[in-house]
Amino acid sequence: MARASSLLYLDGVSVSFDxxxxxxxxxxxxxxxxxxxxIGPNGAGKTTMxxxxxxxTRPDSGEVYFxxxxxxxxxxxxxxxxxxxxxxxxxxxxxxxxxxxxxLELALKAPRGPFATLFHVISGGERKRIExxxxxxxxxxxxxxxxxxxxxxxxxxxxxxxxxxxxxxxxLVDEPAAGMTDAETAETxxxxxxxxxxxSVVVVEHDMVFVRSLGxxxxxxxxxxxxxxxxxxxxxANDRVVEVYLGR
Amino acid sequence: MMSSFLxxxxxxxxxxxxxxxxxxxxxxxxxxxxxxxxxAFHVPNYALTLMGKYLTYALLALAxxxxxxxxxxxxxxxxxxxxxxxxxxxxxxxxxxxxxxVYGDPNLPDFMVFLxxxxxxxxxxxxxxxxxxxxMVLLVPGFLAFVFGWFAFRSRVTGVYLSIITQALTYALLxxxxxxxxxxxxxNGLTDFxxxxxxxxxxxTTRAGLFVASGLALVICFIICRSITRSKLGKVxxxxxxxxxxxxxxxxxxxxxxxFVWTLSAMMAGIAGALYVPQVGIINPGEFDPANSxxxxxxxxxGGRGTLVGAVLGAVLVNFAKTWFTGALPDIWLFALGxxxxxxxxxxxxxxVGTFSQGWTALRQRRISQALEAGSGEAPDAPPHSPxxxxxxxxxxxxxxxxxxxPAE
Numbered sequence: 313m314a315r316a317s318s319l320l321y322l323d324g325v326s327v328s329f330d331x332x333x334x335x336x337x338x339x340x341x342x343x344x345x346x347x348x349x350x351i352g353p354n355g356a357g358k359t360t361m362x363x364x365x366x367x368x369t370r371p372d373s374g375e376v377y378f379x380x381x382x383x384x385x386x387x388x389x390x391x392x393x394x395x396x397x398x399x400x401x402x403x404x405x406x407x408x409x410x411x412x413x414x415x416l417e418l419a420l421k422a423p424r425g426p427f428a429t430l431f432h433v434i435s436g437g438e439r440k441r442i443e444x445x446x447x448x449x450x451x452x453x454x455x456x457x458x459x460x461x462x463x464x465x466x467x468x469x470x471x472x473x474x475x476x477x478x479x480x481x482x483x484l485v486d487e488p489a490a491g492m493t494d495a496e497t498a499e500t501x502x503x504x505x506x507x508x509x510x511x512s513v514v515v516v517e518h519d520m521v522f523v524r525s526l527g528x529x530x531x532x533x534x535x536x537x538x539x540x541x542x543x544x545x546x547x548x549a550n551d552r553v554v555e556v557y558l559g560r
Numbered sequence: 561m562m563s564s565f566l567x568x569x570x571x572x573x574x575x576x577x578x579x580x581x582x583x584x585x586x587x588x589x590x591x592x593x594x595x596x597x598x599x600a601f602h603v604p605n606y607a608l609t610l611m612g613k614y615l616t617y618a619l620l621a622l623a624x625x626x627x628x629x630x631x632x633x634x635x636x637x638x639x640x641x642x643x644x645x646x647x648x649x650x651x652x653x654x655x656x657x658x659x660x661x662v663y664g665d666p667n668l669p670d671f672m673v674f675l676x677x678x679x680x681x682x683x684x685x686x687x688x689x690x691x692x693x694x695x696m697v698l699l700v701p702g703f704l705a706f707v708f709g710w711f712a713f714r715s716r717v718t719g720v721y722l723s724i725i726t727q728a729l730t731y732a733l734l735x736x737x738x739x740x741x742x743x744x745x746x747x748n749g750l751t752d753f754x755x756x757x758x759x760x761x762x763x764x765t766t767r768a769g770l771f772v773a774s775g776l777a778l779v780i781c782f783i784i785c786r787s788i789t790r791s792k793l794g795k796v797x798x799x800x801x802x803x804x805x806x807x808x809x810x811x812x813x814x815x816x817x818x819x820f821v822w823t824l825s826a827m828m829a830g831i832a833g834a835l836y837v838p839q840v841g842i843i844n845p846g847e848f849d850p851a852n853s854x855x856x857x858x859x860x861x862x863g864g865r866g867t868l869v870g871a872v873l874g875a876v877l878v879n880f881a882k883t884w885f886t887g888a889l890p891d892i893w894l895f896a897l898g899x900x901x902x903x904x905x906x907x908x909x910x911x912x913v914g915t916f917s918q919g920w921t922a923l924r925q926r927r928i929s930q931a932l933e934a935g936s937g938e939a940p941d942a943p944p945h946s947p948x949x950x951x952x953x954x955x956x957x958x959x960x961x962x963x964x965x966x967p968a969e
Binding site for chain 1: 806
């Protein structure tokens with residue numbers, strides 16, 4: 313896919329930490345509205361890739377473009393988030409001493425400057441949107457609970473809710489099903505499929521059942537570059553993938 | 561917009577605090593000026609000045625609580641901003657002495673005559689006018705904090721490293737102000753003040769006036785802090801305190817938030833210093849002592865960080881104890897202070913106010929659940945919560961191990 317028509321475009325991206333190549337000439341393109349699953353063994357560079365896209369890590373070389381024209385390598389985390397890339401961390405990271413409601417309010421798309429927030433008064437529209445999100449992530453009854461007191465699965469969902477509240481164009485979701493029961497995992501897959509209807513989503517996941525239930529194109533990373541790409545059945549049939557990923 | 565901003569500051573706890581402050585501001589000066597000396601309700605002069613001093617310490621503690629309790633910036637250098645505000649006020653007071661100094665020089669303060677200086681250094685210009693000095697009380701600490709914060713927060717210096725740099729900042733200023741060449745009176749500092757705004761600084765009424773001014777400054781700054789911490793900005797600050805990098809990924813520019821609250825806090829510390837100096841009658845480089853800044857942190861920790869009221873309470877209580885100890889058992893004081901800090905850290909990690917309100921919340925929750933068990937049928941209120949309390953709360957369930965234990969951030 314050409315750069316101009318892509319939503320996210322990585323070309324020849326390399327990152328090394330103390331000589332260890334976390335990303336090695338990684339090239340990847342995500343189209344508008346696409347949902348993509350990314351799998352790979354430990355140390356394949358999945359989280360580093362997310363760090364590069366969200367501005368946490370600067371690549372040593374290579375191009376990273378968002379929306380076809382915006383060069384992300386020169387931007388910091390805050391401005392990349394404002395452009396419309398939201399990220400859910402592998403370990404659920406919510407604001408523990410805030411309530412569920414406040415967590416969503418903070419994430420809600422609104423002016424981000426100190427003076428804008430100082431004089432901010434929550435509007436009816438914002439309330440409605442938070443209510444809607446609370447329903448979606450099924451935490452309506454817990455709106456006044458501190459996020460610290462949620463279960464692990466609930467925190468995962470709250471973080472997905474915060475991601476949606478930002479209303480990003482592209483969602484980067486790192487292991488959304490980690491630590492969830494089978495039933496929760498299935499529900500999360502449904503939720504992500506719903507979200508993918510009007511957002512682009514990149515999901516990093518280990519759980520093969522979960523990836524299969526998403527039913528989307530899969531990219532396999534290995535040692536910092538793309539090993540295979542295609543449907544899950546297609547990549548599962550690839551001998552190299554079986555070798556490095558399944559360890560057989 | 562402004563009214564809703566200030567309206568947010570009020571609730572029961574703020575109301576109680578403001579009522580107590582109003583009583584203090586009215587009753588103590590009245591007890592000093594109006595009640596005859598023989599009466600049991602008479603407030604002696606020394607007590608009035610002492611309590612006025614406590615109020616300025618309380619304001620300093622409030623400033624530290626704003627950055628430490630809400631934004632997680634542990635400043636070990638706030639005494640520097642306090643002392644700078646004090647020096648700005650001291651320079652005004654020096655200029656008011658006029659020809660009444662020991663050397664009677666119409667233009668130069670005594671210490672400059674003593675050092676054989678011929679003319680007033682440029683940075684003393686303007687300090688004969690009160691409005692200019694008052695402006696400098698805000699601007700000098702504010703500017704220093706802005707420049708310091710600009711570099712520190714942009715470079716993402718956090719935690720203990722930032723604390724150490726703030727110690728270095730105040731220590732550097734201590735050494736600089738000790739030098740005679742600096743033109744701030746060197747070792748002796750600025751003292752021997754006569755007038756403030758035309759009133760004799762020794763007069764009872766002036767002292768009472770300074771007490772009231774300190775009380776009002778504390779009330780106004782309290783309301784400002786309270787409005788800030790209860791606004792959405794306050795929520796962002798707590799978010800920064802608990803998960804700085806997550807806040808960044810939400811699109812908030814953390815360094816701007818820190819810089820805003822840091823600069824504001826430094827200005828409040830400056831005001832506290834400016835009110836402190838006329839009441840104690842001297843400002844010298846000793847105020848920059850790194851140990852002073854650490855003591856302020858102890859006041860806040862004792863009272864309860866992240867509560868504002870706790871900072872005020874802690875400052876008053878610890879200083880009251882200090883006054884008593886240094887009079888009765890002068891050798892013991894520093895051990896007592898150290899012991900107090902260890903005690904609070906071990907047994908009252910949320911401080912006095914934090915522990916109290918936590919107990920209150922637990923009691924209310926128990927009542928609600930008892931009422932429910934008794935079958936009163938009424939749905940419980942929204943459970944009380946305190947978003948400003950530190951995040952070390954109990955987890956409902958231990959987080960299961962992630963399959964791939966890489967650090968997320």
